[in-house]
Amino acid sequence: MKLMHKNNHRKWYRPAGMAMISLAGSLLLTGCFDSSSQDNEINSGIYFDISTVDYSAVTVDASAADLAPGARLLASQCAECHGTYGVAVRDWPDLWGSGRQISNWMKLYQDLNYEDNMMHVHALGYTEDEVNLLKTYYPKIEYSGAQ
Amino acid sequence: MRKSTIDLEIRHAMWSRRRFLKTGAGILAGMAGLNALPIQAAADPHKIVVVGGGFGGATAAKYFKLWARESGLDVDVTLIDPNANYSSPILSGMVVTRQLEIDRLDFSFDRLRDVHNVNLLQDSVTAIDSAGKTVTLSDGTTTLPYDRLILAPGISFIDVEGWDKDKIPHGWSGRDQLQLLTQQLADFPEGGTFVLKVPAAPYRCPPGPYERASTVADYLQVQNKNARVIVLDAQADIAIESETFHDLYDEFGVEYYGNIQVQRVNSGDDEGNGKSITYVTLEKDIDGNVIGQSSEQTIEADVINLIGDHKAADLIFEAGLNDGNWAPVNPLTYESTISGKEFIHILGDSQGTPIVKAGQAANNEAKVCVDAILRILAGETPYGSPIVTVGCSAPVTQTKVNWAGNIWRYNAGTLQMEKYVGKFAPEPSEANWQPMLQWAHNLFADSFG
Incomplete structure (x- = not known):
């Protein structure tokens, strides 16, 4: 059960990354920016892992x-x-x-x-x-x- | 009393019978006696459809599954949201000031599906048939039946002439908007002008618009942008913690103007040039009635954060669930009080109680709603004196955090929720920073985890 949670935790970031790529693509149309560079300059060390409770x-x-x-x-x-x-x-x-x-x-x-x-x-x-x-x-x- | 299987079947049958009796055929069946009731209904799970996966919708979906199991009830819960993740407005101020990666506030619905057995449908609801008790999905033909419909669709904005949200962001709802505002501020020119428009209350928070202004002003100062920062407020004066924010605005050299009514904006060209905002200053009497207005003034700006006045989400209007800009509900159940809209419940920012439009409030309202519906399904009555508790935190600068704690209590005389206790942190402080992260983390986990 806990292993599964860990997997979920990893999966959690994948769709977000995908969304970012597609968003960057759509925003190029409006001549705005490459969004992927934005977060690279931040290293907050802050995470909100929502998978820690084992129901x-x-x-x-x-x-x-x-x-x-x-x-x-x-x-x-x-x-x-x-x-x-x-x-x-x-x-x-x-x-x-x-x-x-x-x-x-x-x-x-x-x-x-x-x-x-x-x-x-x-x-x-x-x-x-x-x-x-x-x-x-x-x-x-x-x-x-x-x- | 332990809930035996037999008891449960009786409860289900009673519930089905009450529903059945509401129809013409049901009346005949009722006259014919209990034997005519559709016995198979007792075995069918109650169909719950939740629209919108924010704090209200996600919490409702999760707690339906958790509490139904404890109550020995069988509920089939489907969460419908157009996105795969929810982008949290809570802590989004830290994204704007580049102190937190935007991804960290994306919460997927996977846990709702994998741990709590909620059905996920990545789609939009375009119509509601309250008589037939179905919702129509975005293809215009697929319908989904419900026994209870939970709507938690968030907010929409009252339009402003000339407003292209792809150029002038509100940054107040959704990941794309947050990212656009963040990038425009990251690209802010030396000596540029930033204008923030504060919406008329009630507005969604945290973060509130006053916090956004002070955090952005601090951020631009730290970046040595030598920026002109202007706050245009729909209110006559800062609506919360006036002294705290006036002090902060003075510290950062923010120009503040109250009683502002925006007439129109120029959203500028594709390169981001030529943006402006045109407004008048309203004159009001002591009761707040408008008795006059100034001539129009226009400010040209490099970045405009136009947080438009709020109203309920479009779906609420399309489904005839609104009275004015919001959806009236019974605070014991969050069921619509509009005739013919029974079995439809509205949570969070779109509902019209005086409770603050906060993610934590939506989480709280969801629990009141779910508890009430499960009690009704079990043949009981909803809890009669609910309270809603909110303790919101948000940065007001890049280092200091403020919090506000509020509790609303049901008044059985007025049938409304009323503010019972309200308090702010004595002063913004670095000491509130870690508790804010802990509060938010627990709220995220309780809602989506």
């Missing part, structure tokens, strides 16, 4: 289906920054398997000392009932994949 290693306990409405949905909104099912990428805090810690964190981040932290906004935005729903969901998730 075959994610387990959602069957009892998650019985949670109150809103638990799954509210938890998925954390995933925008903390990864699908709370399995984060790029050395960012995971949420899968978390229970009580979530309400601890959310209380902590309400403190004004954290006002320069994005989590301050989210900690203020969730009601206590909503935080309790998050606490019911994330303990249902297990992840056994490499990170």
Whole structure:
């Protein structure tokens, strides 16, 4: 499974390169530029590999289906920054398997000392009932994949 | 309660029955009793067609598959997009300032297909038959049936007289446009003039137009271009973080003008010469009503970044899903509220709630929509108090990053989403740079990975 992901990762860049060649061709018509030279001068070292989460290693306990409405949905909104099912990428805090810690964190981040932290906004935005729903969901998730 | 197979079949039958009863034949079948219902429907997967593979569409396709499996539902999901990859506007400011390779923001749909079993169709939808519940593809004859149709087609631009987008880029949507603007700025002449037109709100972000202006001004200064940089804003004044951006504009010598209405542009010749933008300055009263305007003024420029005023994508208008420039939806499900357009849901930039037109918002709306539809398919009701959370970051210079966090909450009284919490970073900072990359990476992975 992980090998397949690696292959996908390599494949990911191929169509982009192809598109670039065809784009360069079409832009020659408008007398603009050779686009392929552009990126060669940049070496950002920044990559966004989206294939690191192994979904075959994610387990959602069957009892998650019985949670109150809103638990799954509210938890998925954390995933925008903390990864699908709370399995984060790029050395960012995971949420899968978390229970009580979530309400601890959310209380902590309400403190004004954290006002320069994005989590301050989210900690203020969730009601206590909503935080309790998050606490019911994330303990249902297990992840056994490499990170 | 565990969802046994028998329970599921009953749910499917109930759902099929409700649909069936909406038709004339269904009413007769309903009168004849349950035995007359099409039993085979229980075994058929629910057909979900998603149009548009941006943050909203890709997230919807992925989460339909993830959550249907958990709910014991069978959904067949097809994602239709004219491109093989999605070029992310998020972080595109770093491409414009040559700090990031454009390829790094291309996300293919392969993972949706290979890992999540979404069907991919590289094509365009040209028509929607909301009564027959089919979409027509670009050949004009091939149709695809749906039980639920999810539209996440992004934005289009209100036209400006003389605007040839191949010469005057918006750089606001799609890889080709981003590349064109990047190249024009890379070729920027010494002592040249750059004009950026800020669209009227609501506009897509991040990056926002004010950030684009400050990052480009910084970039041209670092390149020693001795450039004249002019911002023409549709708003009376900078709409977000006014002080921060005025300070940045002062630092970089940016000329800023508010209440601008563009009359027309000259897109110039094939060599890129002869470009100009002609505008008037509107006079407004205290309520923002226009009470007069200046005489026309024209600026000749080497590069014009005309970020036109936004509206919903063309498909929304062609399908009769718009009310004004946007598509009205029920924020509990994102289903169209226009009569006769049931089972069509609109996500992201084209929908008309007050939620910001951000990729992260579209990702969030997709989850609300998918959760609601799966609950409906399971015979339940949608979650009644959804929130939408957004925490966007963007560079404001080549070294400093700003963020804005906002949360919208459903108001059961007004039936609308309303801003609940909103906050900006205390000041732009180098310290926000790595968190921005981490935020974006997780958002990319959650949406496309």
